Amino acid sequence: MKKCHTVFAACTAVLTVVGLGAASPAAGCSRLHVVRPGHSIQKAVDAARPGDTVLVTAGTYHESVKVTTRGLILRGQGRSTVIKPGKKKTANACAENGNGICVVGTKSRRLEGVTVENLTVTGFDRAGVFAVGTDRLTVRGVTAEKNKLWGIAEERSERSLIRGNTVRHNGDAGVFLANTMLTEAGAKDTRGTSVEGNVLRDNRIGVTVRRLRNLTVTHNDVTGNCAGVFVVGDENKPRAGKVNVVSNRIADNNKYCKKTARLPFLQGSGVVITGAEDTLVTRNVITGNAGRSPLSGGVVLYKSFVGTTSERNRVTGNRLVGNAPADVVNQEPAKRHNTFTRNTCGKSRPAGLC
Structure with a gap:
C-alpha cells in the first residue's frame, strides 16, 4: 500500500500533511497518526483506517487501547513507550476487563492483519496484550511485564506471530494461547x-x-x-x-x-x-x-x-x-x-x- 506520510497531529480532529497544511489523504494511501504524551492513543486508533499506522512516541500513557480496524499498525518507540492503567473510569471495554491493549474481532468475522510492536505494557489487572477473534495478528518487540494475569494472551485466533517479545513478572502465563x-x-x-x-x-x-x-x-x-x-x-x-x-x-x-x-x-x-x-x-x-x-x-x-x-x-x-x-x-x-x-x-x- 502507498504511503502518504500524513500525520494525525497531537490526536486532534485535524489531519495535516507535513509541509502542506490541512488536506485530505489521497485515495488508497495509508496514513501515519502520531501520538505524543498527554494525548489519547485511543482517539488516534479510532480515527485510523485499514492499513494506517499509529505511532506512539516515547512517554507514559495511562489508558487502555481497543483495536477493531483491520491492518492497523500500533507502534511505539521501544521500551520507553509505556502504557499503564488509566487513573479514571472509562467506557472502554478493554479497560473495564482489566486489559492493556485489546485486538478484537467478532465470532462471525475475524480481525485481520493487526500489528502491535515496540512498546511496553505493564500493571494491568488481566493481560498486557489480549486478542480475540483475530487472523494474522503480529505482536513483536513488546515488553509485557507485571500484569496480574497474562503478559500476552489470545483466544479464537489463527495464524498469529508472537515474536521477539520480553514477557516477565506476570501472574500467570507469559504467553497464554487458548x-x-x-x-x-x-x-x-x-x-x-x-x-x-x-x-x-x-x-x-x-x-x-x-x-x-x-x-x-x-x-x-x-x-x-x-x-x-x-x-x-x-x-x-x-x-x-x-x-x-x-x-x-x-x-x-x-x-x-x-x-x-x-x-x-x-x-x-x-x-x-x-x-x-x-x-x-x-x-x-x-x-x-x-x-x-x-x-x-x-x-x-x-x-x-x-x-x-x-x-x-x-x-x-x-x-x-x-x-x-x-x-x-x-x-x-x-x-x-x-x-x-x-x-x-x-x-x-x-x-x-x-
Whole structure:
C-alpha cells in the first residue's frame, strides 16, 4: 500500500500533511497518526483506517487501547513507550476487563492483519496484550511485564506471530494461547500460529497452549518461571495436540507457585504435556528444572486432571541435564505410544527412556 506520510497531529480532529497544511489523504494511501504524551492513543486508533499506522512516541500513557480496524499498525518507540492503567473510569471495554491493549474481532468475522510492536505494557489487572477473534495478528518487540494475569494472551485466533517479545513478572502465563477461555470446546486449529524468539522470565508459566492444534513454540528463552512450557488438553473433541516445541532453551524454572483449582503447586517443570496428542518436543536444551511437584522434571507426560491420556507424542533429540526428579518423566502406560528417542539425558522415570 502507498504511503502518504500524513500525520494525525497531537490526536486532534485535524489531519495535516507535513509541509502542506490541512488536506485530505489521497485515495488508497495509508496514513501515519502520531501520538505524543498527554494525548489519547485511543482517539488516534479510532480515527485510523485499514492499513494506517499509529505511532506512539516515547512517554507514559495511562489508558487502555481497543483495536477493531483491520491492518492497523500500533507502534511505539521501544521500551520507553509505556502504557499503564488509566487513573479514571472509562467506557472502554478493554479497560473495564482489566486489559492493556485489546485486538478484537467478532465470532462471525475475524480481525485481520493487526500489528502491535515496540512498546511496553505493564500493571494491568488481566493481560498486557489480549486478542480475540483475530487472523494474522503480529505482536513483536513488546515488553509485557507485571500484569496480574497474562503478559500476552489470545483466544479464537489463527495464524498469529508472537515474536521477539520480553514477557516477565506476570501472574500467570507469559504467553497464554487458548481456544476459548470461558466455555468448554474442542481444540481449535490455529493454522500455524508461532511463538518464537521471546524471552519469558519470572512468570508462573512461560508459555501455556490450551486446547489448540497446529502451532509452534520455537527459539524462546524460558527461564526462572515456575514451569516452562505447558501443552494442555482435556476430554473435548477434537483433541489438543500437533504442537511443535522446537529449539528452545528451557532452564531453571524453579520458582514456587502455590496450587490453584486447576493445578497442583508448580516448581521445576520444563515441558509438560497433559491430555494432548501428536506433539513433538525436539532439539531443545532443557536444564536445571528441579522440584517436588507432581509435574516436576525436564519433560513430563502427565494424565490430565479430567483423566484424558497423552498419546502418540514424540520427545526426540533434546539435551536434558540436571532436571529433577528426572530428565524425562512418563506417567502414561506404554500402550499410549508416546516415544522417547535420541535424547541426551541421565535419568528417567520409568528407567530406560534416556
